[in-house]
Amino acid sequence: MRLFLAMAWRNVWRHRRRSVLTVMTIALGLAFNIFMRALGDGFHEQMVDNSVRAHIGHIQIHRAGYHDDPAITKTLPQPDRIRSAIESLPGVRGASFRVLGDGLASSAENSAGVSVVGVDPDEEPTVTTIHRAVIRGRYLERGQHKPCLIGERLAKTLQVDVGDSLVLLAQAADGSMAGEKYRVEGVFRSGAPELDRGVVYLVAEDAQELFVLPGRFSEAVILLDSSRAVDETARRLEAELAGLEVEVLPWYVVEPYIQQFIELDDAFFYVIVLILFIVISVGILNTILMSVFERVREFGVMMSLGMKPRQVVRLVVLEAFLLGVVGVVFGGLLGSAFTLYYEAAGMDFGAWAEGAAALGLTTTITYPKLTAANLFWSNTSVLLVVVLVAFYPAWHAARLEPVEAMRHV
């Protein structure tokens, strides 16, 4: 069949200009597809990473039922056992045990409802980047007298700054009302509105004291080396902690709106891809139909000599396939090169910054991410479209009657 391969290949280049244009259509369409997919992948990963690193971690462990109904009394059973279970798993980069509760923060000027997050100042940075978000003063330290860390917007609301005090009022686990004074040691800007506006970080022991939860924690937050390992690690944790009354939640259960946004964004992407494929298909269909119609007499001769309709179909489809392969090679290279360049350089969507912040992004620069899955699916789907489209002209060619085809001028 080498002869038919040679024949198909030369037929492809019979009209060099037309084929080059078709190859360019395929290549540009594919390159665009690869780049858009990579941009989406990078953007989504960044979104997840931002949320994960800002606060929620990859996996959270609570007492069972806490996520649906977060009551202050629902604290982690056997935190030490949980800690050793986490430490026994591979791919865990860090873990932070937190004390959580609600309160009212007041200054001399104003007051605001806040979430109180008590953390181990050494442990928290193994999961989140809050210590790096400090813009004034400094991050929490043990040994300081009742320090707290607040967001820039909360500081503005309360009209306090580094060195000032604020009072936290809260209902403790035993039902009593507690009030305590804290010194603002640092002000942070995370970029995530709900953190900057409504969270007060305390040292864990101080929070335990405020809420009357001695030695207890509300959640364990875990950071993994790779977000791809979330499901597997969560499963293993659940197995390790079997018997304990806990819930092990992946990030997308904790913050479902991120996943929902990604799904919506993907759906939008597929619509664009569909339109793109239709445009490419029309171009290819046109090229192959033309190439078939100008060779009617030739197909007549082939079939007179004994070539069968399905062999004619195969020849035409093979021609389209070769055209597609050339387009896919160029498009794949072009798309990869373009994507890799921006993967290194980043793309600044400065104009969309506001929208980005609403989505929990702390930066306006997006880094596209080229994945093997992207390359594989983009290339095969384009090739598949080219081949499928070719069946129509191929069927036309195969249906020709030799005698009539040879009379064709």
Add this chain to the structure above:
Amino acid sequence: MSEKRPAALVEVRGVSKTYRDHVAVHALRDVSFSLAKGEFAAVVGPSGSGKTTLLNLVGALDVSDSGLIRIAGHELTATPREELADFRLRHLGFVFQAYNLFPVLTVLENLEFVAVLQGMAAAERRRRARELLAAVGLAGLAEKRPPELSGGEQQRVAVLRAIMTEPDLVLADEPTANLDSENAGILLDMMERMNREKGITFLFSTHDPRVMERARKLIRLRDGRIE
């Protein structure tokens, strides 16, 4: 009819063909003839007499309305249309008036084409193709593409392709119509030689008296009837 006589290679009996477009054209009416193996025969007659129609029917390219056509023991008139392609591939060779060769293939590859469809081994078909080209002094054209060849050379290559797989019968519809008399002569010499040396049966059509002279048997058509 004697039962002992060997069956003819080609047997055409009472064949009619009518084209029905706007008006019915009776292209062939009750045509009967037979050809023995090794024959070198020509269908002759004026334009519109039905030569092409007859060659198409014998060549299994078209089907008759009535009558019987039998070639090498195969009754074409009883063969389903979709099996005719395979019959052509296994038993027949074709030379057309023009545009025989595939322009993207070299001369050598053009010769190989039918052999490839037949599934002949690569080494064997290349050996045969080169042998044939050498035998008629066209070895130098092997790697050339048809558009680089003269009309006469193209028709000679087409004849070689038709006999490459040593078919039972080679059909040639006006193979010399586009050639000057010198090239027509060369082509007929070649066909005659292949007929003589390889015993290949030829049935060609023409309305050129000088070409008719070369045939050993003439089938004369006029208005779709044998004269």
